[in-house]
Amino acid sequence: MSVSDKEKDEIEKSSAPLIEHLIELRRRLIWSLGGFFVAFLVCFFFAKKLFNLLVVPFKWATKWAGLDPHKVELIYTAPQEFFFTQVKLAMFGGMVIAFPLIATQIYKFIAPGLYKNERNAFLPFLIASPILFLMGASLVYFFFTPMVMWFFLAMQQSGTDEQVQISLLPKVSEYLSLIMTLIFSFGLVFQLPVVTSLMTRVGMLSSKALAEKRKWAIVIAFVVAAVLTPPDPMSQIGLAIPTILLYEVAIWSARLIERSQERERLAREKQEAEETAADKTPDEPPAPAAS
Structure with missing residues (x-):
């Protein structure tokens, strides 16, 4: 396949000496690490407020269980436990806040090596990824965590x-680990349409193949849910069902991409046919000179 002059120009523009690539990589790493460090400091400064915000779903669950939400109690059993819990929370929050900046730096590093149409194709997924992650995190915060904590609170018994009396007194580190695991799991699963759409666009997947593997996808969804979530049926089912729904969204998205690519292919073939026909048209003979 011959390479057009325009594509050659793009390749020449994207080529650069190794030292320039290393300098560019260093610049992008500095921006990424700097953004994460600033976000980490901000989150650590407000760590207690952020933790209290994460406890709100627990209070909702307490109210659903018929208990006083103002008496929600979390404990720590080691002097340094709550400090390191705040550090862990600040790191997690810093990564979430800095993710758009980090993703942008990754894109800016690899963009010069891509064709213009490849850059335009990649950009929507760069925007969709954090949005889908926030959607998964919101589902965890507003619905899933209260349901899970209500399930655990229902296991208490009065003396x-x-x-014997059995009361739930979760440790601060254990509660944070639970909600962080859920947010990460749901945020990761919500990237499924992005990953499958990218693979469809580059020709590694098709909507037909995704539809044919639907039964296997359902099984894998429950296996992944069992691995990523706490070992209780509610958590596993709560993650598996959105995963299956997102798989259906991925099939629909793949079909849209295939239709768009088919339209582009037909338009390109039509243009090439017109150019070929124009090249084969013989030049008109010059008009005879007037006597």
Whole structure:
């Protein structure tokens, strides 16, 4: 396949000595690490407020269980536990806040090596990825975490002559690990349409192949949910069902991409046919000179 002059120009523009690539990589790393460090400091400064914000779903669950949400109690059993919990929370929050900047720096580093149409194709997915992650995190915060904590609160029992009192007193580190695991799991699963759409655009997947593997996808969804979530049925089912729905969204997205590519292919073939026909048209003979 011959390479057009325009594509040759793009290749020449994208080529650069190794030292320039290393300098560019260093610049992008500095921006990424600097953004993460600033976001980490901000999150650590507001760590207690952020933690109290993450406890709100627990309070909702307490209210659903018929208990006083103002008496929600979390404990820590080691002097340094809550400090390192705040550090862990600040790192997680810093990564979430700095992710758009980090993703942008990655894109700016690889963009010079891409054709213009490849850059235009990649950009929408760069925007969609953090949006889908936030959608998954919102589902965890507003719905899934309250449901899970309500499930765990329902296991408590009051003390009587025949049974001992059992109360839920979660540690701050354990609660943070639970909600961070859920946010990460749902945010990761919500990237499924982005990944499959990218693979479809580059020709590695097709909507037909995705539809044919639907049964296997359902099984894999429950396996992934069992690995990523706490070992209780509600958590696993709660992640598996959105995963299956997102798989259907991925099939629909792949079909849209295939239709768009088919239209582009037909338009390109039509243009090439017109150019070929124009090249084969013989030149008109010159008009005879007037006597």
